[in-house]
Amino acid sequence: MAERLSADARKQALGGITGWTEVQGRDAIGKTFVFKDFNEAFGFMTRAALVAEKMDHHPEWRNVYKTVEVVLSTHDAGGVTQRDIALATAMNAIAKLTSG
């Protein structure tokens, strides 16, 4: 099972993934993606869902029109692990593709 990152390791990892921050009140990271419209937001979610399933690592997320709020945490480990950093990195790359 993946190990929880230390506070320092988490901070350092967050420095390398644009827009992701620590979630207040729990051991998780989050980012709010804002797209041009619903079509782009849902396109992002569709692509991200396929990648998440392949990674067997799944986001907590909420979509309202063109906004997608994502929270990542490794439930098995009770906190943020390298698997969350990997999915966050993949989501940033997908968002770049989605919005052209």
Ligand code: H2B
């Ligand atoms: N996703 C996330 N975010 N955290 C987990 O601990 C997790 C998961 N565990 N997806 C996986 C699936 C686990 O339940 C399966 C059995 O591998």
